[in-house]
Amino acid sequence: MSRATVEISTGMRILTNRGVAIVVEIDRHGAHLRDSTGHTYFTAYTELDAREVSESGVQVLHSSLLPWFIKLPADVQASALFRQQCILEVRTGYREGVAELAQPGEPFWPFGETYGVSITKRYEHMSRLVSFERTVDRTIMQRVYDGEIQKPSISGRAMMTWDKNWMTLGLGGVVDGRSIRDKQGFDALDANFRRIAEEHFRQFDGRRSAISRNEIERRIRLQMKQEGLVIENLPERLMEEYLSHHWRAIGRTTKQQKSRSLRKVSGHESYPAQHSTQCCTDICRGDNLIWDPIQDRPVSVEIGSMMSTPSRVVTAMRLFPRSANGVDVGLLLYDSMRQQSMLVEQGPDGPTIDDWRWIGVPESLDFNGNPVRTGRRGAAKPDLAIWGEHQVPGVTPTSVRSDHGSIYVGKHFRSLLDQFGITLQLSRGKKPSDNPHIERLHETYQRFYQQSDAFKGRGIYERGSWVGVVADEPMCTAEKYLTDMQRFLTLDYSRQPHDGLHLPGEPGRRVTPLEYWDALFAITGRITIPVHPDLIYQFLPIIWLAPGHAGVEFKNLTYDDEVLEDFRDVRKGTFREQDSAIPFHHDPRDMTRIWFRHPDTDRIHEIGWRGRHLIDAPLVDVLVDRVNERIQERGGNRALKKRTIMLQIIDEIGDLTTPKGKDESRAQLSAAYIRWGQAQRDHDEVAEAHRAVELAQQGNVVRLPTAVRANNSAETAVSEPAQETDEEPWPDYREMV
Template identity: 25%
Template structure:
């Protein structure tokens, strides 16, 4: 903690000890205590160096003064009562006496301090308070060091740890048993306690009572779901024990994620068999554009992953055989299920080719193979490897798999559902789609539906309330200016800021509708503070600056320091914003958002818009331009009809109805005769004539 310097005080400066021998208008004269020559320095230089400063603090830190507010009301009243009498012993007058009041004779400074202490002890004993001179001397010593906070009863401000008085060796055994639950099938707490007893007996440890162990297990679980669903438990264990990262690429292709996963659908293989397929996709993060998506009947091979890069960077129109494959699939599918190649080509021209600069991959054998690495090296693509078994390192592509499943896959026959609980009675008995036709339908869905579907994560500062489509974002992507970082390193200033009480969750601190996170919050996540005051309720003390809401400060009462925690989107703000700007932005987003729960990106864009709107005329001008842009953007590209995603629902074709005596027509790629379907499986009731 940096404090002021006084004359004849010993300070640490530039690795040596010095004594202040003179002060003059912000400059000090220093005499070396290590045999160096005398020198002068400014007070600012003396107090701003991280490792330098006074060796002895001559005043009470404000951090300790603020701890007085966390004590119970009865303890604070007792401390204020003692302060009044201690102050009278030291100065001769109570702290709240009017000016001009003379000290009582027994507390006049003509008497020694020892005599005044004995007089005060006698006075307190007459009113029924037994405070010996020795106890009064102790109160005076604490008052000189910590102020009124030093007069608090230590038993009332004592903090409790999560584990209480349990032996630390027993706590370590419980932690090991809970950590081992991640790979086991879900059991009860009784099974965990039995394992704890076995391991404690092997180490000759004495265990507390069963009720204490149950409470200890519940406190140490900390949202691990050790006794819940096994899938949830493994997901929680995969979360990184650090602050979540937030990547914001500024141009298409700057950050691309690639991954593969089995789809929840059964398809027909080219060999006549059936089974699930693997989907490998390449997703551009800046625009949410699906650069490529390839289905394979078995586990994806390394050559398939290398082909993904080529497909992502090559327009389908110039890929050999693309038009012929579409025509062939169209001849097999029901009428209207697949568009003409010319129509698809026109829609594909609206999606330009994105040049990939870097790609994030997991450590699967498909992507760490020499084939894929050689392809990336040839295309001059930088590789970023995700941490082992950490899907959160590439969250966008993981979420994209779910979107494909809910927006496309579930409408096909053979859909198996995400797990056996959601599976139909006999999925294998349903007539299935061929793999090649599913691939073509997926390509068409990407071009027609996904690329023209508004995405909540795609917004522009000019129209923050408007959700853009991937195609629109490719055309209108703009860079976001970095925020101005304001660093405060004065503990006294932080201690005087307004205070709130908050818990620290896995994602950070939630305050005033914003999420704050920092790597330094690791030891505090899902941990109780131990402050027992009625106001705190085991929450952490958080200080915030009403004029700079882009960061808050968590008080570590055990270490006696502050932990700076920033807003997760503070790097994208134009400047630090006040609480009034935040309230206005939240109200504007609530009025303009299409859905009640607006995203953090919309709030960020609204804050930046308010900060750049200086005058009323400017605001009216910008609002008019936004309204004009909002009306023109959706009309720039064709939008799919609401039922476009259901245009090819669960239609089954039996290829045996096609004439067997037309092999030349099949090889030539000419349209085959329209097949006669044996069955039609539709979610909605079909009309009497025609396809749905």
């Protein structure tokens, strides 16, 4: 569609923001115009827009009226032009504002400067004239009769208000804002203003600090000035609505702005998670109080969970003291990779329920009913009987979805994911709906919380007066709480049909998580899982230490073992380029030992602290740090001598593990005590795994003893003769993946 063209000539009328202007001279690049004030100025042809001839003979509009004026309804345009004519006649004596366009008889008394009448008197006279004209206008009077307007007259004070607005804003100042409220689109604003505004709003993607809307407006106007853009009329109300609309769209906080920027690259459909290796994880606060023997009072704990997203199978669950760290969630990933089970038997004194136990990991898995290896079966029990062995499937995730918590985006957890080739998928900020399945699991946990002792409710508004009072309500320990929750997940959650599990083409079919797991397994095929019993050590932090004749020193504790004999004087660059240090695995939950992987045999060797046989209390990272602080208080850095540090720690250990002391120290020791208990179970499990491998191997599945746990003295059951394997080094489990 081609634009209209008009030939510019002398005497032509051009409608501007200050009324009708007359072309007085034609130039090569534009025209010279004279407005109602008698001022002559140059206007480029690019600032003029051709239009059809109006009733007033106007064929061209000035750019100061574009695009806002032409976007107004016709009746609103006419009303604004009428008000401008009244103002021009009062001020100049001519309705069009210039003498060349004078109507017959103009100027009439008392309008214009020639009669010497004050502008107030002139507006009073104009008010009487306009009011009379409106009383004989049938359209106006019909609106009065219909109640749309109260009276046809217009006061002189109202006209003086028009004059004031016109002098400030031009034609835009006399537009009736009430008639265009909620009717104008944002395209009525100047295109340059909208372009600059969008450039500024686009910068806020969560990386820049959030600012106010007024500051945004200031920056926009400043850039317009720097670019030499002059917008004579900018509708204030519409501009404020435009800025407020965009400000709400991008968000008022940096988190909202980041989420909205990420939304541009996000999909519009649910993620097609149809493989059991696609997992999600999160940590929630347990809604029960447990008894803390260190602080001698009830405390809250956190529950960490990892779930196979498509099947809803909970592959790992751990109890953490407040608050969980990167090592904790790393061990949650470790649990997810291990095949576990729970045994429920009918004993003479009632049912006995085992804890989750590592049952070993096969080289290949096949749950479709035609096993390629003997000794395997589906994860779901073939019957509904509660007695027997209940499996907790293990899986090596290909992806893990989590929130932006520091424990997930921290260096330790990310390094573990990189090591195993796992993709971290982060949810958007303040969007728990991006990880809905694990959030729904938290809601399911309410069934367990309300069945357990010392339920405190979801919030303070649900809390009863007995909560936390030991005399009125019983409490359990952290270890029992963990065991009870494992039983709930195995016997209740995993055996219940889930509404969110649907089989294509089978509406209404009730499916449990384990049954869905088996179905997906038959579709997706083989899942490879590391089988080495030393797997846990890959989830522990690595420290670099240089062995000496007395062993290695870490946090003023000396560790030594005969396996270090060949590494006390290694050459620089043997393990890393810059020095002669060698890597050790370190568990912050248990400082009585560190672990060394022998480079020749790939076997893990435990390196014990020299003084651990002298104490019975837990020795954890936070305790060692606190002991060192106490020793510093006693004598400064000189007091930390290698010869006396061991005896000083032994002397301090009893005092620091008593309930006395500051609340902060007691809380730290309480959390450390829980972690220490978990560390003992984890490392005892590894020791039993090694022992089981050396004793028995059934088919392709390595089976661990069914009754190995702390506080459990049952003997190991072995069904085949022992096989000596010490002469052969362990294979690298990564070759089996």
